[in-house]
Amino acid sequence: MSEHPRTVLPPEPLPGTDELFSLDRTVAHLNHGSFGSVPVPVQRLQRRLHEEQEADPDGFFGDLPERVADARARIAAALGTGADRLALVPNVTDAIAVTLANVPLAPGDRILVTDHGYGTVTEAVRRRAEQAGAELRTVALPLGTPDGDAVREAVLAEVTDRTVLAVLDGITSTTARRVATPDLLAALRGRGVTTVVDAAHEPGMLAGPVPADADFWFGNLHKWAFAPRATGALVVRPEWTGKIRPLILSWEDHQGFPSNVEWRGTCDYTPYLAAPAGLDLLDGLGADRVRRHNEQLAAYGAALLAERAGLAPLPHSAGVAMRALRLPPGVAETLPAAQELMAALWRRHAVRTVARPWPGGGVMRVSAQVYNRAQEYEVLASGVAEVLGRGASGASGTS
Numbered sequence: 042m043s044e045h046p047r048t049v050l051p052p053e054p055l056p057g058t059d060e061l062f063s064l065d066r067t068v069a070h071l072n073h074g075s076f077g078s079v080p081v082p083v084q085r086l087q088r089r090l091h092e093e094q095e096a097d098p099d100g101f102f103g104d105l106p107e108r109v110a111d112a113r114a115r116i117a118a119a120l121g122t123g124a125d126r127l128a129l130v131p132n133v134t135d136a137i138a139v140t141l142a143n144v145p146l147a148p149g150d151r152i153l154v155t156d157h158g159y160g161t162v163t164e165a166v167r168r169r170a171e172q173a174g175a176e177l178r179t180v181a182l183p184l185g186t187p188d189g190d191a192v193r194e195a196v197l198a199e200v201t202d203r204t205v206l207a208v209l210d211g212i213t214s215t216t217a218r219r220v221a222t223p224d225l226l227a228a229l230r231g232r233g234v235t236t237v238v239d240a241a242h243e244p245g246m247l248a249g250p251v252p253a254d255a256d257f258w259f260g261n262l263h264k265w266a267f268a269p270r271a272t273g274a275l276v277v278r279p280e281w282t283g284k285i286r287p288l289i290l291s292w293e294d295h296q297g298f299p300s301n302v303e304w305r306g307t308c309d310y311t312p313y314l315a316a317p318a319g320l321d322l323l324d325g326l327g328a329d330r331v332r333r334h335n336e337q338l339a340a341y342g343a344a345l346l347a348e349r350a351g352l353a354p355l356p357h358s359a360g361v362a363m364r365a366l367r368l369p370p371g372v373a374e375t376l377p378a379a380q381e382l383m384a385a386l387w388r389r390h391a392v393r394t395v396a397r398p399w400p401g402g403g404v405m406r407v408s409a410q411v412y413n414r415a416q417e418y419e420v421l422a423s424g425v426a427e428v429l430g431r432g433a434s435g436a437s438g439t440s
């Protein structure tokens with residue numbers, strides 16, 4: 042076994058990133074994709090905003106609409122869209138609910154999702170389809186499906202004249218693949234299909250990610266854009282803005298989109314106000330440099346897992362700072378088994394990573410962010426080899 046995989050080398054750590062987060066350094070945090078991590082300066086700003094709020098609640102809430110509008114404008118610019126098309130929302134879970142409540146559906150209509158969709162998003166679509174008497178069609182994307190054309194053709198092959206809506210991932214959660222590419226969205230739009238993009242991972246990970254052809258696009262800034270949790274954005278195409286009704290009626294309802302969706306009564310709006318500081322920080326580090334670093338480090342982690350623990354790398358998409366690998370058959374095929382694998386890695390090796398069930402053998406996903414170092418992936422790879430009872434070559438049996 043070589044000390045490092047031969048073809049993939051880890052990137053140099055970016056200057057100024059050692060002390061940027063308050064993560065416990067005795068733990069290898071290789072799961073940035075799930076909950077993100079808020080940089081210390083952004084945490085501090087949010088704390089100051091809370092202090093300001095508690096010093097004079099009337100003054101704070103009085104000025105809030107203007108301050109939220111400023112934050113919205115900064116966030117819209119970073120996402121490559123117009124502020125009049127963007128509503129700040131707490132997260133993607135919220136955004137899909139607003140979206141589904143606003144898309145007209147009739148009995149017999151067909152809705153497309155894929156088998157890589159995020160669990161609660163797909164479930165929300167299923168319920169909405171049931172309520173409307175519409176039919177949910179799940180496009181199968183076998184794990185080995187190569188990127189680009191193959192994904193696009195598989196989705197388009199399911200479109201019929203009854204297909205009115207497609208809910209697709211920008212970057213899938215378990216498999217870290219790009220599905221809703223601009224090409225695919227343009228083709229769907231050309232066929233009269235309303236498109237909804239779950240872009241939970243795109244803000245911060247991709248440059249200017251909002252595609253022209255998505256009717257509804259939403260993402261989280263608390264994953265890869267260094268914003269406090271809960272900061273999300275819902276972007277709609279201009280023809281929808283006048284029609285959007287919020288789920289929660291507030292005093293701002295009469296203002297229409299985006300204020301009608303953004304406001305939900307007395308609530309904590311400090312994440313929105315602090316989010317631009319996260320974007321500034323990303324720009325300060327060099328957003329493109331961060332992206333290249335993270336993508337390369339994720340590739341390094343995947344190469345180590347393949348080499349040392351014998352996992353099978355799955356096809357990956359350019360620009361994604363996460364990699365997915367197939368666990369051996371029989372491993373992590375159920376949710377409890379996947380949870381037990383994650384718990385064993387945590388208990389025995391102090392590693393945080395994600396394993397999710399998949400028919401025929403679970404999927405492990407590694408993330409990479411500027412605070413991660415090559416050595417943490419070495420701990421993960423040897424830990425996975427040990428927990429699975431595999432030798433250094435990955436050739437021995439599984440447990």
Ligand SMILES: Cc1ncc(COP(=O)(O)O)c(C=O)c1O
Pocket residue numbers: 074075132133134135159162210212213214239241242261
């Ligand atoms: C693809 C995808 N969609 C939706 C979500 C849900 O995000 P949230 O819990 O912030 O609403 C996630 C979270 O990991 C995700 O990866």
